[in-house]
Amino acid sequence: MHGNPMPDSYVYVTEEGVTRHYADGSVEALAWEDVVEVRVVTESGEDVLFILLDRDGEGCVVPRSATDATFLARLRYLPDFDLDRLTLAADSAHDGVVVVWRSPDPPSALPDLEYD
Numbered sequence: 001m002h003g004n005p006m007p008d009s010y011v012y013v014t015e016e017g018v019t020r021h022y023a024d025g026s027v028e029a030l031a032w033e034d035v036v037e038v039r040v041v042t043e044s045g046e047d048v049l050f051i052l053l054d055r056d057g058e059g060c061v062v063p064r065s066a067t068d069a070t071f072l073a074r075l076r077y078l079p080d081f082d083l084d085r086l087t088l089a090a091d092s093a094h095d096g097v098v099v100v101w102r103s104p105d106p107p108s109a110l111p112d113l114e115y116d
Contacts, residue, residue: 011066013074018052018060030060035078036103040089041096048090064090079104 012019017031034054041049050067053059062071075081081101089098 009063009066011062011071013068013071015074018062018071020060020062020066028060030054030058032074032077035059037099038075038078038081038086038101040086040092040098040100042090042092042098043095050086050090075101 009020009022012021015032017029017034019027019029021027030052035052036055037053039051039053041051048064050062050064050071051059052062072083072086075086076083078101086100089100092098
């Protein structure tokens with residue numbers, strides 16, 4: 001009996017964040033509260049990629065084929081996120097990378113703590 005082949009990756013979107021599991025067992029995850037930038041990568045003949053990054057440049061890559069209404073709805077909770085800009089970038093015929101959102105508030109520095 002032949003079933004559907006296992007996908008090379010799958011994505012979970014929750015209220016807490018986004019997690020992508022790869023077939024090789026590796027995992028990328030990012031909490032929504034840590035997202036400071038959203039990029040769209042387009043390449044001819046390839047799936048469009050949404051890249052979510054934290055302030056250290058670490059992130060989670062989400063293929064458009066793995067997105068659903070939950071992912072798009074959650075992006076709208078990012079401050080001043082423009083869903084139309086995301087759609088235009090994803091539907092662009094030009095190959096490249098477009099930053100569609102950056103956090104309007106720079107990350108706060110950690111307070112200096114004194115220890116006795």
